[in-house]
Amino acid sequence: MINKSAVEMAEALNKGEITSVELTKAHLKQISEVDGQVHAFLHVDTQGALEQASQVDAKRSAGEKLPALAGVPLALKDVLVQKGIPTTCGSKMLEGWRPPYDSTVVRKLKENGIVILGKTNMDEFAMGSSTENSAYGPSRNPWDLTRIPGGSGGGSSASLASFQAPLAIGTDTGGSIRQPAAVTGTVGVKPTYGGVSRYGLVAFSSSLDQAGPCARTVLDAAYLHEAIAGHDPLDSTSINAPVPAVVAAAKDGNIKGMKIGVIKELQGDGYQAGVLKLFNESLDILASLGAEIVEVSCKYFDYALAAYYLIAPSECSSNLARFDAMRYGIRNGQGSAEEVMNATRQIGFGREVKRRIILGTYALSSGYYDAYYGSAQKVRTLISRDFESAFKLADVLVSPTAPTTAFKIGEKSNDPIAMYLNDIATIPTNLAGIGGMSLPSGLAAEDGLPAGFQIMAPAMKDDLMYKVGAALEAELNTKWQGPILNSAPTIGAK
Amino acid sequence: MALKYEDVIAKYEPALGLEVHVELGTASKMFCGCNTVFGAAANTQTCPVCLGLPGALPVVNGKAIEYTIAIGLALNCSIAPFSRFARKNYFYPDMPKNFQTSQYDEPICTNGYLDITIDTDEGSKDFRIEIERVHMEEDTGKSLHMGGATGRIHGADYSLLDYNRAGIPLVEIVTKVVNGCGKYAPEVARAYVSELRDILRGLGVSDVKMEQGSLRCDANVSLRPIGSEKLGTRSETKNVNSLKSVERAIRSEMIRHAELLNSNQRVIQETRHFHEDTGLTTSGRSKEQAEDYRYFPEPDLVPIAPSKELIAKIAATLPEKPSVRRKKLQEAWQVPDKEMAAMINADVLDLVEATVKLGADPTRARSWWLGEIARIANEKAVAAAELAISAADVAEVITLIVKGELTDKLARQVVEALINGEGSVAKIIETRGIKVVSDDSSLMAAIERAIAAAPDVAEKVRGGNIPASGALIGAVMKESKGQADAAKVRDLLLKHLGQG
Numbered sequence: 003m004i005n006k007s008a009v010e011m012a013e014a015l016n017k018g019e020i021t022s023v024e025l026t027k028a029h030l031k032q033i034s035e036v037d038g039q040v041h042a043f044l045h046v047d048t049q050g051a052l053e054q055a056s057q058v059d060a061k062r063s064a065g066e067k068l069p070a071l072a073g074v075p076l077a078l079k080d081v082l083v084q085k086g087i088p089t090t091c092g093s094k095m096l097e098g099w100r101p102p103y104d105s106t107v108v109r110k111l112k113e114n115g116i117v118i119l120g121k122t123n124m125d126e127f128a129m130g131s132s133t134e135n136s137a138y139g140p141s142r143n144p145w146d147l148t149r150i151p152g153g154s155g156g157g158s159s160a161s162l163a164s165f166q167a168p169l170a171i172g173t174d175t176g177g178s179i180r181q182p183a184a185v186t187g188t189v190g191v192k193p194t195y196g197g198v199s200r201y202g203l204v205a206f207s208s209s210l211d212q213a214g215p216c217a218r219t220v221l222d223a224a225y226l227h228e229a230i231a232g233h234d235p236l237d238s239t240s241i242n243a244p245v246p247a248v249v250a251a252a253k254d255g256n257i258k259g260m261k262i263g264v265i266k267e268l269q270g271d272g273y274q275a276g277v278l279k280l281f282n283e284s285l286d287i288l289a290s291l292g293a294e295i296v297e298v299s300c301k302y303f304d305y306a307l308a309a310y311y312l313i314a315p316s317e318c319s320s321n322l323a324r325f326d327a328m329r330y331g332i333r334n335g336q337g338s339a340e341e342v343m344n345a346t347r348q349i350g351f352g353r354e355v356k357r358r359i360i361l362g363t364y365a366l367s368s369g370y371y372d373a374y375y376g377s378a379q380k381v382r383t384l385i386s387r388d389f390e391s392a393f394k395l396a397d398v399l400v401s402p403t404a405p406t407t408a409f410k411i412g413e414k415s416n417d418p419i420a421m422y423l424n425d426i427a428t429i430p431t432n433l434a435g436i437g438g439m440s441l442p443s444g445l446a447a448e449d450g451l452p453a454g455f456q457i458m459a460p461a462m463k464d465d466l467m468y469k470v471g472a473a474l475e476a477e478l479n480t481k482w483q484g485p486i487l488n489s490a491p492t493i494g495a496k
Numbered sequence: 497m498a499l500k501y502e503d504v505i506a507k508y509e510p511a512l513g514l515e516v517h518v519e520l521g522t523a524s525k526m527f528c529g530c531n532t533v534f535g536a537a538a539n540t541q542t543c544p545v546c547l548g549l550p551g552a553l554p555v556v557n558g559k560a561i562e563y564t565i566a567i568g569l570a571l572n573c574s575i576a577p578f579s580r581f582a583r584k585n586y587f588y589p590d591m592p593k594n595f596q597t598s599q600y601d602e603p604i605c606t607n608g609y610l611d612i613t614i615d616t617d618e619g620s621k622d623f624r625i626e627i628e629r630v631h632m633e634e635d636t637g638k639s640l641h642m643g644g645a646t647g648r649i650h651g652a653d654y655s656l657l658d659y660n661r662a663g664i665p666l667v668e669i670v671t672k673v674v675n676g677c678g679k680y681a682p683e684v685a686r687a688y689v690s691e692l693r694d695i696l697r698g699l700g701v702s703d704v705k706m707e708q709g710s711l712r713c714d715a716n717v718s719l720r721p722i723g724s725e726k727l728g729t730r731s732e733t734k735n736v737n738s739l740k741s742v743e744r745a746i747r748s749e750m751i752r753h754a755e756l757l758n759s760n761q762r763v764i765q766e767t768r769h770f771h772e773d774t775g776l777t778t779s780g781r782s783k784e785q786a787e788d789y790r791y792f793p794e795p796d797l798v799p800i801a802p803s804k805e806l807i808a809k810i811a812a813t814l815p816e817k818p819s820v821r822r823k824k825l826q827e828a829w830q831v832p833d834k835e836m837a838a839m840i841n842a843d844v845l846d847l848v849e850a851t852v853k854l855g856a857d858p859t860r861a862r863s864w865w866l867g868e869i870a871r872i873a874n875e876k877a878v879a880a881a882e883l884a885i886s887a888a889d890v891a892e893v894i895t896l897i898v899k900g901e902l903t904d905k906l907a908r909q910v911v912e913a914l915i916n917g918e919g920s921v922a923k924i925i926e927t928r929g930i931k932v933v934s935d936d937s938s939l940m941a942a943i944e945r946a947i948a949a950a951p952d953v954a955e956k957v958r959g960g961n962i963p964a965s966g967a968l969i970g971a972v973m974k975e976s977k978g979q980a981d982a983a984k985v986r987d988l989l990l991k992h993l994g995q996g
Binding site (some may be wrong): 082091096099101102104105200201203204205207208209235236237238240247316317319320323324325326328329330338339340353363366367368371375402413 | 544547548549551552553554555583585587591592593594595624647655657674785788790791792795797798951
């Protein structure tokens, strides 16, 4: 059962073929068997998950009408707070902290009867592309345990790819949902900025952060998307408009006559040959389904990475100032409040987090603000305009999700720029606030590892990417004679 | 030997800059739904948002925006059609997020003014104080530094933090440089803060209690030689907790600056703390090197874009300006300038007005509030408004006096009892047994007894020695425990002894 899709699990629950408690236990068993090797979870809430599952079962047997995903388990990225459950954000700084409140995403998950298995590993405060920046050690890619599962949400993607959970929540600031999905052969969606509430999402970069669904199928992601999306009065940047009908779009999958724009700037140099080949094969499939493929140019995308690495660190330098040992988290050192703050931040934050705080502090300093933060904001506007023009020519835009397949753990640890380049194709959507999806495009010829196909849609037209994604997925699954994860090596119990 | 103020102003021209922080009287905080009641137990009015817990997000209090627009309009400011919050980044334990959500280069109100009048030996003088900006921000928590000698963070053994105040909406009203006040600078500053306070109170946007910190004034002062154009180095005095202190602090700073300048020393750009007891300031934080707050637009909040309709709606509900209202009251009550100024200085104008509205005669109302009640308030070192006596109480007392049911002397006892919290006027009269004895027969009986007790004195009065009657009147008054109307006793007594 754990190899099924979430929708199939929900059907089995509805038909009474299995209870939520049984389903949850099956996943807890898988976690106990494989997570010693994968290290997807930072905390497993066995008791809480089983309690939640038995509540759903009770409601179901009482004949209550339940939401679509009620009783299906899920893995939650450790950057979203859940009342009473340790939330570390992959940092030593928050070791032992148990939040006194639920994030809006968690509240919605609970309202939907979705069973939260535990908290998944991530790069510290969501800064990274490999989970190697987690203070608790990296997660491993179920396709090859010596490789990274992507980041920052590598714990969530690894949990899906190793069947420890059928659904997961990620957050995406520059690609942290989509790139892990690409390198693990799973599906990840960054909704339109403001589509899912950020209340209770521990902020890395407020104007870029967006929580979204991670799953093994496009339809599963759509159901989870609808469960967590919607306006939230507790988040001022949340969009007050109806949630796009993504489930209907994923079920529809008719793309005949749709215009699909290939972004010229997001291919070529720096992209692995096998990844590009799979991308082009996917384009051929979309064309064969009746879509019109056009090429578009977004010339300011070349500056996206530079702008991102000014805006995100600037905001993080301010967002992470609150970790000062005064109210929660660890405390280190003695003497004045200032000395304690200093000593705590010294040991509490890892190297990458410090690097970005320093970068952001510098970029916001008087005398440098205009040249750095100010210019980056202008680039951001130009990138939004690039997208606007491109969306005049195409309904959705597409690119490879990440330039390469999963790299080896340790391979890029000492080269931050090489690491940052992983997100070159995903960052523009965050800067523009639009939605992006990654789904598997196949296994690259060179290394047999999964690659991702990215679909981007205009703001609040998230349904379009589900429609295209579902169409492509259906064709590819036929070609592969089943989901791509069927080809993944089985991780045995050790 | 401190320099004399006259010598300071003979040589130097002061320049002022006043920053007034006002805690808005909204029911909830600036960015969350927490209560804002003053004096609640520490950390009981907090939530994930105002504690800055990881993940929590701010949501703007719409009422606070409306209040700020009202303040801007009352101060003749332009209201920005688009303004933003910004983060002011600095580390301090009582600031939960280690940044303050404030406004920086896009404040909501700009370029206003406030006209004030001061009463001087040379007659009343008018000044226009130009307002640079009015912006919104959140208050910080409160630190209590324990164990140190100074009560400040340096030298303290430990500190206690109370976040009840964190996130309370604050409005900061900043003047442009105020020049041309000369020797009246301290009075001008006081009058400005006083006028501002009246406006804010009239708008109902704050309880404007300086002693509780809901209105705080930071006074920037600098001196330059008369005739010089270039502004001198300024100091910024904080901890100025009353109108009187505004005046004292500025005077004291002017003298301190002049002493430094006279002895060719440099004025250090720094914050100063005013001490109520000594009337002097002591050195605070240096501002020689501008702190870099790394302001940037608050990404968690959307810009504030009040509609023209909203601004017009708020403008239509603005109350009468205090200066206009004062003029009207002065005319209606026919009060001389000096008396009017006295009421304003004693801060009893609202109370007098309320008392008159309840039917009391303006002259009587004024004399009670400015006389007996102001005296007691002075003794207790509190504002008249904080005493346990209301305008309704005073109006009731005045009515009883007019009806002849209380004498002035008895009324003073009632007022004192009211202030002591002994209950309502009726209850005090009853429990204290206060009653004007006006029944002639019982008074006559008392007079007879007094005469019987001192027949020789009575004989003197009969013989035409009127002053001798004092002893008999005194005896009657004593017997009535002071409740008899002395004038009436005198009349009856003299008539009885053939002298009426």
